[in-house]
Every structure is written in C-alpha cells, then in structure tokens.
Amino acid sequence: MGEDRALMIEVINLHKYFKDHHVLKGLNQKVYKSEVVAMIGPSGAGKSTFLRCLNRLEEPSLGKILIEGTDITATRTDINKVRTEIGMVFQSFNLFPHLTALQNIKLAPINVRRMSEKDAEERGRQLLKKVGLQEKANAYPDQLSGGQQQRVAIARALAMQPHMIFFDEPTSALDPEMIREVLDVMDNLAKEGMTMLVVSHEIGFIREAATRILVLADGCIIEEGTPNEVLKHPQHSRTQDFLSKIV
Amino acid sequence: MANIKQTPIRESFAKRYRARFGHLPWFKRYECLIPLSIIILLIGFLLLPPLGKPTPLQWLWIGVFLILLILWVVGILTDIEKPRWIRAIAAISFVFVLGFFFYRYSGAQWDKLTTNFFNLSVMEGLWGDLGQGLLMTLKVALVSMCISLVLGLVIAILRSLNNPILNVFLIIYIDFFRAIPLIVLVVFVFYALPFLGIELDPYISAVVAVSLSYAAYVAEVIRAGIESIYRGQVEASRALGLSSMQTMRLVILPQAVRVVIPPTTGLMVGLLKDTALTTIIGLPELLYKGIQNTIWQSNPTPLVAAAVLYIIVLLPLTRFSGYLETRSKKWVKTAR
Amino acid sequence: MMPEMVPSPPTGGNKTRPSWRERFGHVPWFRRYEFLGGLFLLLLALAFFLPPFGRPQSTLVWIEIAVYFLAVLFWVGIILSDIEKPNWMKAIAAVLIVLVFGWLFYQYSGARWDKLAHAFFNWEILSATGSYGSTTSAWIELLAGLWLTLQLAFFSIIFGTVLGLILAVLRNLHDPVLNFFLTIWVDFFRAIPIIVLMMLIYYAFPYLGITLSGVVSGVLTLTLNSSAYISEIFRAGIESIHYGQVEASRALGLTTMQTMRLVILPQAIRVVMPPLASNYVAMLKDTAICSVIAILELLKTAITLQSWLANPTPLVAATALYLLILIPMARFSSVLENRMKARGVSRALASKKG
Ligand SMILES: Nc1ncnc2c1ncn2[C@@H]1O[C@H](COP(=O)(O)OP(=O)(O)O)[C@@H](O)[C@H]1O
Ligand SMILES: [Mg+2]
Numbered sequence: 044m045g046e047d048r049a050l051m052i053e054v055i056n057l058h059k060y061f062k063d064h065h066v067l068k069g070l071n072q073k074v075y076k077s078e079v080v081a082m083i084g085p086s087g088a089g090k091s092t093f094l095r096c097l098n099r100l101e102e103p104s105l106g107k108i109l110i111e112g113t114d115i116t117a118t119r120t121d122i123n124k125v126r127t128e129i130g131m132v133f134q135s136f137n138l139f140p141h142l143t144a145l146q147n148i149k150l151a152p153i154n155v156r157r158m159s160e161k162d163a164e165e166r167g168r169q170l171l172k173k174v175g176l177q178e179k180a181n182a183y184p185d186q187l188s189g190g191q192q193q194r195v196a197i198a199r200a201l202a203m204q205p206h207m208i209f210f211d212e213p214t215s216a217l218d219p220e221m222i223r224e225v226l227d228v229m230d231n232l233a234k235e236g237m238t239m240l241v242v243s244h245e246i247g248f249i250r251e252a253a254t255r256i257l258v259l260a261d262g263c264i265i266e267e268g269t270p271n272e273v274l275k276h277p278q279h280s281r282t283q284d285f286l287s288k289i290v
Numbered sequence: 291m292a293n294i295k296q297t298p299i300r301e302s303f304a305k306r307y308r309a310r311f312g313h314l315p316w317f318k319r320y321e322c323l324i325p326l327s328i329i330i331l332l333i334g335f336l337l338l339p340p341l342g343k344p345t346p347l348q349w350l351w352i353g354v355f356l357i358l359l360i361l362w363v364v365g366i367l368t369d370i371e372k373p374r375w376i377r378a379i380a381a382i383s384f385v386f387v388l389g390f391f392f393y394r395y396s397g398a399q400w401d402k403l404t405t406n407f408f409n410l411s412v413m414e415g416l417w418g419d420l421g422q423g424l425l426m427t428l429k430v431a432l433v434s435m436c437i438s439l440v441l442g443l444v445i446a447i448l449r450s451l452n453n454p455i456l457n458v459f460l461i462i463y464i465d466f467f468r469a470i471p472l473i474v475l476v477v478f479v480f481y482a483l484p485f486l487g488i489e490l491d492p493y494i495s496a497v498v499a500v501s502l503s504y505a506a507y508v509a510e511v512i513r514a515g516i517e518s519i520y521r522g523q524v525e526a527s528r529a530l531g532l533s534s535m536q537t538m539r540l541v542i543l544p545q546a547v548r549v550v551i552p553p554t555t556g557l558m559v560g561l562l563k564d565t566a567l568t569t570i571i572g573l574p575e576l577l578y579k580g581i582q583n584t585i586w587q588s589n590p591t592p593l594v595a596a597a598v599l600y601i602i603v604l605l606p607l608t609r610f611s612g613y614l615e616t617r618s619k620k621w622v623k624t625a626r
Numbered sequence: 627m628m629p630e631m632v633p634s635p636p637t638g639g640n641k642t643r644p645s646w647r648e649r650f651g652h653v654p655w656f657r658r659y660e661f662l663g664g665l666f667l668l669l670l671a672l673a674f675f676l677p678p679f680g681r682p683q684s685t686l687v688w689i690e691i692a693v694y695f696l697a698v699l700f701w702v703g704i705i706l707s708d709i710e711k712p713n714w715m716k717a718i719a720a721v722l723i724v725l726v727f728g729w730l731f732y733q734y735s736g737a738r739w740d741k742l743a744h745a746f747f748n749w750e751i752l753s754a755t756g757s758y759g760s761t762t763s764a765w766i767e768l769l770a771g772l773w774l775t776l777q778l779a780f781f782s783i784i785f786g787t788v789l790g791l792i793l794a795v796l797r798n799l800h801d802p803v804l805n806f807f808l809t810i811w812v813d814f815f816r817a818i819p820i821i822v823l824m825m826l827i828y829y830a831f832p833y834l835g836i837t838l839s840g841v842v843s844g845v846l847t848l849t850l851n852s853s854a855y856i857s858e859i860f861r862a863g864i865e866s867i868h869y870g871q872v873e874a875s876r877a878l879g880l881t882t883m884q885t886m887r888l889v890i891l892p893q894a895i896r897v898v899m900p901p902l903a904s905n906y907v908a909m910l911k912d913t914a915i916c917s918v919i920a921i922l923e924l925l926k927t928a929i930t931l932q933s934w935l936a937n938p939t940p941l942v943a944a945t946a947l948y949l950l951i952l953i954p955m956a957r958f959s960s961v962l963e964n965r966m967k968a969r970g971v972s973r974a975l976a977s978k979k980g
C-alpha cells in the first residue's frame with residue numbers, strides 16, 4: 044500500500060545490543076508519508092528501543108536507518124538536524140519543569156530553528172489552542188494534570204514542524220479520564236495526515252486511527268497488517284495470546 | 291560489539307576507523323589523544339623541575355602539564371566506549387600525578403615525616419594520656435547528647451502546640467542558638483559568665499554550651515519530622531476511628547521517628563565532632579591532650595595521633611549516618 | 627450535645643450541677659477544670675516554699691526546683707494541648723511558663739544581676755580604649771575583626787565552591803578508580819573536625835617544612851572541609867535531574883551544550899541553591915574557629931580585648947555582631963529551603979495525578 048507516497052522511514056536489518064543482550068534482531072521496515080503505524084507487543088519486546096534507534100537516542104549496533112532518504116547511521120550525518128524533523132512524545136512527558144507550558148514549546152524553535160521570539164510565541168499559542176490549552180500558557184508543568192502535560196508535550200513536538208512524530212506509550216502514565224483528551228489530539232493529527240509511529244495498547248484508538256499494525260516480540264516483528272487483519276484474525280499464536288490479555 | 295566488525299569487510303582502514311569513531315568530538319578521538327599522551331610524557335620528563343621549590347617558569351610548565359593532563363583525562367573518561375583498561379590507566383595516572391606533584395612541589399621535607407609526624411618513640415607513655423582525652427571527649431559528647439535530645443524534644447513538642455505566644459520565645463531560642471557559632475558560645479559561657487558571678491568549670495561549660503546549641507538543632511529536626519507527616523494520614527486514622535492519642539502513637543510517631551532518626555544521627559555525629567571546640571577553654575579532651583603533648587615534646591606526633599583517633603572514631607559514624615540518610619530518602623521516595 | 631440536653635433531662639430539672647457534668651464529663655480527669663484548678667493552687671502554694679534567692683548548694687535543692695518547673699510545664703502542657711480550652715486561658719498558660727522559667731533563672735542561676743550593666747553592657751569601655759598598644763577604640767578593633775571574618779568566609783566560600791565543583795564533575799564521570807579516591811577525600815574531610823585539621827595545618831605542618839601563615843591555614847582548612855560538603859551538594863543536584871530531560875532535549879534537536887545551558891543547569895541551580903546557601907552560612911560560622919590559630923578575626927579580637935580590658939563587654943558585642951549577620955542569613959537560607967520543599971511537594975502531587 045501507499046507505494047505512490049514518499050518514503051519517510053526505511054529500516055534495513057536493524058540490530059541492537061545492550062552489552063550481550065540482543066534486543067532487536069534484524070528489523071526491516073518501510074513507513075510512507077501519512078501512515079499511522081501502531082506498534083504493539085509484550086513489555087520488553089523492544090518497541091521503545093526500536094523507536095529510540097530511529098532518532099538515535101540509542102545507537103543502532105548494526106544495520107541502516109534512512110530517514111527521508113538520509114542515512115542517519117552514517118557518521119557524516121548531523122543527527123541534530125534529523126531530529127528536528129522527528130517529534131517525540133514520551134511516556135513520562137519529560138516537560139522541562141523550570142519552564143512554563145509556553146516556554147517549553149518555544150525553547151526549541153528559538154534555539155534550534157532560530158525562529159524569532161515573536162514568531163515562536165505566536166506559533167506556541169496556536170499550538171496550545173490546537174491541543175485545547177490556550178489558557179494554560181503560563182502554567183508550570185507541576186500545575187498541570189498528567190493529561191494536560193502530555194498535550195503540552197505534543198504541542199512542544201509539533202512546534203518544530205516535524206515531518207513525523209513518534210509516540211512511546213503516551214497514555215500509559217495517565218488516569219483513564221485523561222487518556223481520551225490525549226488520544227483526541229493524536230486522532231486529529233492522524234486525520235491531518237501526519238506520519239506517526241505509535242507504541243500504544245489503546246486498542247480503540249489503534250482500530251480507528253492506525254493504518255497498519257506491527258506486532259513485536261523478542262526483538263522481531265512477528266506479525267504485520269491492517270488493524271482489521273491483525274486485531275480480528277491474528278495469525279501468530281503469540282499475537283493471539285497477547286491480544287487476549289489486553290482486550 | 292562483535293557485530294560491528296561484520297560491517298562490509300573490504301573497506302579501507304581509514305573508512306572503518308571513521309565509521310567506528312567518527313561520531314566522537316575531537317578531544318575524545320585517538321588521533322588527538324595519542325599525540326597528546328606523547329606531548330604530556332615529553333613535558334613530564336624533560337621540562338618539569340626536580341624536587342624542591344619551582345621557579346615561576348617551572349610553575350608555568352607545571353600548569354601547562356596539568357591542563358593538558360586534564361584534557362587528556364576528560365577525553366578518555368567522558369567516553370564510555372573507551373576500553374576499560376585505558377580508562378583505568380587514565381584515572382590512576384591522574385591521581386598519581388596529583389599525588390606526585392604534591393610530593394615534589396609542596397616544599398615539604400619528607401625525610402622528616404617519620405621523625406616529626408609519625409614518631410612512635412615520642413608517643414611512648416603518651417597513649418594513656420591521649421586515651422584519657424578521648425574518654426573525656428566521649429563523656430562530654432554523651433552527656434550533651436542526652437541533654438540536647440531531651441531538651442530538643444521538649445522544645446519541639448512545645449512548638450507543635452502552635453501557641454503563638456510560646457512560639458515567639460521558642461523561635462527566639464532556636465534562632466539564637468542556631469545562629470551563634472558554637473565556639474563563640476563556648477567562650478562566652480566560660481569567659482564571660484563569671485563576670486556575672488556564674489562560674490562554671492570547663493567541663494560544665496562545655497556541656498552547657500554544646501547542649502543548648504544542639505537542642506536548638508534537634509528541635510528543628512524533630513519539628514520538621516512531625517510536620518512532614520502527610521495530613522491525609524491523620525484523616526485516614528480518624529476515619530478508622532482511632533482516637534487522637536492512638537493516631538499519635540500508632541500512625542504519626544512511628545512515621546515521624548523514621549523520618550527523624552537519620553538527620554538526628556547526623557546531628558549527634560556533628561556534636562561529637564564539635565566537642566573538639568571545647569579545647570579553647572582548656573577542657574582536657576582529645577585535641578587538648580594532643581596539643582599539650584605536642585608543645586611539651588616539641589614534636590607534633592601527639593597531635594597527629596589525636597587526629598588519627600578522631601578519624602578512627604568519626605569516619606565510621608559519618609558513613610553510618612550518611613547511609614541512614616540515603617536509605618531514608620529512598621524510603622520517602624517509595625512512600626510517595 | 628447541647629441540643630439533646632435541652633429538651634428533657636430524664637429525672638426532672640431541679641439540679642444545677644448536671645450541666646457542668648454534661649459539658650465536661652467526657653473530658654479525661656487530667657483535663658478537667660477541677661484538677662487543673664487544684665493543681666494551680668497547689669503550685670501557687672508551693673512557690674512560697676521554694677528556696678531563697680541564690681545558687682542552691684545541694685543537689686537535693688536542684689532536684690526540688692527541677693520538679694517544680696516540670697510540674698508547671700505539665701500543667702501548661704495539659705492546657706495548651708487541649709483544643710477545647712478557651713484561647714485566653716491558653717495565652718495565660720503560655721505567658722505563665724515563660725514567666726516561671728525567667729523567675730527561676732533569675733532566682734537560682736547565682737548571677738549577680740546588679741553587675742549586669744557594668745559587666746556585660748559597658749559601652750563606655752568599648753569606645754574609650756583599645757587593646758594593648760593600640761590607638762583606636764575597642765569598637766574599631768572589633769569591626770576590623772568582623773571585616774577579617776567576612777574576608778575569611780568570602781575566600782573560603784569561593785575556593786571551596788570551585789574545588790567542590792571540580793570534585794563533583796570528576797565524580798560525575800562515574801569512574802571506579804577516581805571514585806575510590808574521591809570517596810576517601812570526601813569521607814576524610816567530613817569526618818575530621820575542622821579545628822583538628824586547622825591545628826594540624828598550622829601547628830604540625832611547619833615541622834615538615836610547610837609553613838603557612840595563619841590566614842592561609844584558616845582559608846585552606848575551611849576550603850578543604852567545605853569542598854567535601856559542596857561536592858556532595860553538587861552531585862546530588864546533578865543526579866536529581868531526571869534522565870528524561872536530556873532525552874527530551876536531544877529529541878528536540880538541542881545540542882549537548884544547549885541542553886546543558888537551557889535545560890540541565892537552570893534546574894540543577896534550583897536544586898543546589900538552598901543547601902548551598904545553608905552551607906555558606908555554616909562556613910561563615912566556622913570562621914570563628916580560626917581564632918585558635920591566632921588570626922585576629924572577630925572572636926579572637928573579642929577574647930583579646932576582654933582579657934585586656936578585664937570586662938566581657940567586647941565578647942557580648944562580638945556575639946551581637948555575629949547574630950546580627952547570621953540570623954538574617956540563616957532565615958534567608960531556610961526560606962529558600964522551604965520554598966524548594968513546597969515546590970517538591972506540589973510536583974510530587976502533580977506526578978501522582980499524572
Ligand atoms: N539502556 C538499556 N540498557 C540495557 N538494557 C536495556 C536498556 N534499555 C532497554 N533494555 C532492555 O531491552 C529490552 C527491550 O526494552 P524496551 O525496548 O524498553 O521494551 P518495550 O518498550 O517493548 O517494553 C528489555 O529487555 C530491556 O531490559
Ligand atoms: Mg517501552
């Protein structure tokens with residue numbers, strides 16, 4: 044599917060070791076523009092490690108990763124430049140506690156993109172509005188609820204106008220009533236055509252928004268397909284097992 | 291690691307090298323570190339002066355040497371990918387060089403070390419005297435500990451009554467005794483009070499000064515412990531039908547004690563350390579004995595011995611209180 | 627309770643007492659007014675049997691006085707710890723305990739109060755003469771001592787902070803070999819009393835050929851001592867920053883330097899400031915120890931003047947000067963600490979919400 048669209052991510056034979064622990068065992072994957080790829084799998088399967096290799100928060104041990112055609116494992120590549128094209132949203136939000144919501148959002152555009160203070164401010168307020176938090180611009184992270192913090196984190200990632208966004212379990216640190224508000228924001232992003240890689244176990248969200256599901260176990264992609272295929276008719280026994288546990 | 295070697299086999303060495311180390315900043319690369327090691331060694335062997343007081347130019351070379359060495363060490367130690375043996379060599383040589391420089395250029399006459407600093411023949415017959423000093427130190431410390439703990443507890447309890455009038459006086463007490471340097475207080479009690487007709491011998495003066503001062507610290511620590519108990523705890527116990535005494539006994543105190551014990555232990559170790567200050571009023575405790583004997587013998591070995599005794603007693607205690615404190619921090623973290 | 631009582635007392639209404647028992651019957655015996663009133667009268671009566679003015683000679687009399695004070699304390703404690711007692715009564719109790727303490731101290735401390743003004747607050751003696759051979763007044767000498775105290779503190783703080791920072795950075799390399807030596811350094815200087823170290827450097831080192839002046843010895847001692855404490859403070863500050871902060875900055879494309887400047891340092895400084903401030907206050911206090919190595923700082927000046935003038939007023943003045951400087955500083959540092967704690971708590975609650 045989607046062969047006519049631009050190739051955003053290409054992963055070729057990606058291996059990752061932590062000391063002697065073989066965590067990723069030769070992954071191959073292509074992600075095209077505007078795809079929403081959901082990754083599921085048991086804890087410790089290597090989902091986070093995979094995502095973090097893609098913007099080199101972890102150094103890949105072996106293999107090639109092309110982001111929009113640039114080989115990020117090559118030495119001459121300026122990884123910071125690539126990272127500006129990739130937004131990342133963490134499970135634990137990781138907002139900067141010494142900065143207000145708006146300052147959190149403005150920080151990277153001003154210091155990395157060299158955007159003017161005024162433009163960054165304007166853009167920041169737009170984004171806060173987009174995630175429904177325009178009145179919280181001057182609140183510090185510890186004055187916000189978890190759901191609000193995560194929405195600010197998404198706005199912070201969007202402020203760099205990234206070409207793709209990675210979400211690593213963005214809702215698993217949240218209370219149930221706050222999950223919805225975050226998923227709504229993500230849903231809207233998907234509808235706008237953002238390329239997204241999402242590690243999440245929110246089956247409802249995956250069924251609605253995802254275009255494709257990857258199932259990881261023990262560092263391998265054991266199954267892959269549309270939500271319909273994978274969720275309704277899982278082929279691999281481990282997938283069946285896993286799905287029966289989380290649904 | 292093994293897998294990296296599997297990358298395309300027929301590449302030039304330069305290319306393989308770049309793929310392996312190219313991402314490192316310049317000061318962490320081998321092409322910088324290896325020449326740097328050679329330069330450092332050359333300076334070390336050719337330009338550094340021998341034992342004794344260096345001239346200004348030689349000081350300059352020592353400075354250059356040290357700066358290069360630090361660059362070298364930082365380049366190696368900030369890179370976790372460097373093999374362990376290289377890191378170990380870097381760390382050891384760094385510490386060794388610092389020690390060696392102190393040995394060479396501090397101007398100390400090391401040949402006098404055994405005759406003047408660790409002269410056991412001087413100590414003959416003095417160990418008993420120092421031992422008595424140590425006993426006096428421990429006696430003052432123990433008595434002051436008891437008094438300051440009780441007094442501090444009373445003050446803390448009175449403060450927890452939250453009576454505004456009483457609080458004024460208690461805060462004055464606490465602020466006064468925490469702000470005044472203990473040695474000033476010791477001197478004041480021993481040298482100034484007699485002018486008022488209050489004459490106390492050195493022992494009593496020491497106990498009074500140390501106890502009054504530490505009671506203020508203890509009071510603050512205990513109060514903070516009581517206040518740190520989350521209000522939800524009281525509400526929860528009340529909801530369970532516990533009376534206020536039961537709440538205090540079963541819920542608040544057990545938690546408060548756990549919170550309070552580590553910092554209080556730290557305070558008590560500090561108290562033991564601070565008894566050395568009472569030397570200034572001639573109390574025959576350990577430091578005083580060390581100084582006296584140093585003067586009589588014209589040899590500082592007794593003073594060094596006293597210092598060693600202090601370390602022997604205090605080091606385990608400091609470690610222990612530090613251990614309690616880190617452990618309690620962990621506990622507080624998991625409790626949240 | 628009240629509304630139930632009013633409608634119908636079961637056995638008719640000809641008694642006047644029940645309302646008292648109804649009101650206070652649930653109170654345990656030691657909180658009842660009968661008991662407290664009785665105890666008060668007893669204590670009042672006993673006050674007339676206390677020994678006369680002057681320092682008691684026998685231990686028995688000391689015990690008698692102590693027991694009397696504890697009994698008053700007990701009485702006051704009961705009143706103050708009872709929520710139901712009226713406020714005016716609590717105020718009286720609080721004033722009473724302070725008065726009793728002051729009175730007992732006045733009576734039995736053995737102080738010659740008539741000498742107080744002449745001995746302790748003899749300001750003429752301060753402005754009239756200085757110590758032996760000096761042409762200025764004692765006041766000026768004390769102020770010069772204070773100036774030296776402040777200088778000692780200033781340089782020790784600067785050097786101690788720099789050294790502590792270097793040690794903390796080395797510690798942050800997490801190298802086992804370096805850590806071994808750093809631990810020894812920190813443990814040693816935290817375990818040895820400052821006064822012992824100072825005497826070692828000033829009196830013992832010359833026997834090795836290392837002769838340092840008093841001021842240098844003092845600053846060196848305080849620097850070494852504080853470097854151990856300060857390095858631990860910095861280390862805790864650096865470690866307190868969650869690793870996620872670095873990752874988030876990297877993911878946004880900030881460089882290492884930008885991450886340090888914009889994210890790590892601003893947070894670390896906040897964590898480090900309160901303990902650092904209280905450490906600086908402690909260092910200012912510790913400069914008084916320099917008086918044992920003949921540095922004419924505030925305390926030593928005061929001691930010298932006191933023995934020259936045969937009057938403790940210089941010591942009183944020195945104490946006052948210390949308090950004048952240190953109380954505001956200590957207050958300031960505890961304000962910092964409380965603010966920090968408050969932030970910590972609200973953050974903990976927020977993350978609990980999340
Ligand atoms: N920094 C690390 N050092 C060592 N092992 C790690 C590290 N990060 C992750 N791992 C290991 O890699 C495996 C995969 O982890 P992760 O990618 O976080 O799994 P997932 O996100 O699917 O739950 C786990 O077994 C974990 O223990
Ligand atoms: Mg994970």
